[in-house]
Amino acid sequence: MTWTEPATWYANLASFYAAAAAFITDSAGNVLLVKPTYRDHWTFPGGYVDEGEYPHDACAREIREELGISVAVGDLLVVDWAPPAGQRPRAIVSFTFDCGSITNLDDLVLPGEELEDAAFFSLREAEQHLPDNVATRIHAATSARDLQASLYLAGGSVVSMEQNR
Template sequence: MTWTKPSIWYANLASFYAAAAAFITDPDGRVLLVKPTYRDHWAFPGGYVDEGEYPHEACAREIREELGASRRVGDLLVVDWAPPAGQRPRALISFTFDCGLVGSLDGFNLAGQELEDIAFFERREAERVLPGSVATRVRAAIGARNGNAPVYLANGSVFPPTRG
């Protein structure tokens, strides 16, 4: 049997991007979202994971950079695998972490160049203002938080699919 050199073997493995997002709600269960200046839609606070950075560290960093605040990054709520799309040539794994409850938007200081607004949204409204493949993370995160178990999504769809 001939073994492949590790450098060749690793070079041929699939590669992907990783992103980390914060799931923050108010005591009434409304979801905190941010409005980036460079997109037409709202988003969870978060962003891409830098090389050598753990996803939970990226989540904490993005909260500091985008919201000007420190939050405890808690349990992993959602993992969503998305295939390459548009100008993104690789798959994307998105990690959504529970970053707790906040009573108000006081104490957040938006990154002016990157974000133009921040607001709380009821679940259905949050799903409406997020892109379709991201919107499903709202319900998944709520369910994961309530059920104390993370949810795996495949391109925004629950996997394995529920039978009904």
């Protein structure tokens, strides 16, 4: 085996995007979703992780930027590895964090150029408002919160580590 310069080694490794999202509910267990101005569907509050930023810090930053509030970023609920799709040439790792509950939407300040709405939806309604490959994160995040354990998804499907043994 020949030795490879670190710069060459790292330049040849696979690269991917990372995103961080907040799982926020109200006291009845309804899920907070936001409606971006640039998409046809709703999404979890959150966004891409910046270079040099930890995913949990990106989640907190995105909530401040998108909703105008500060939340405590809690446990990691879901990690979802999504392969390249459509115009996205790289895989994306999406981290969904438990950001607790808020009682109402009165304190939210949405950036009008980015978000046109925010609303709470029942679990079923939330799944219907999200793209199919993201909708599975609703059930996964709810289960992870109940189990107090993170769940791993691959392309939106739960992967059981037991089946890989």
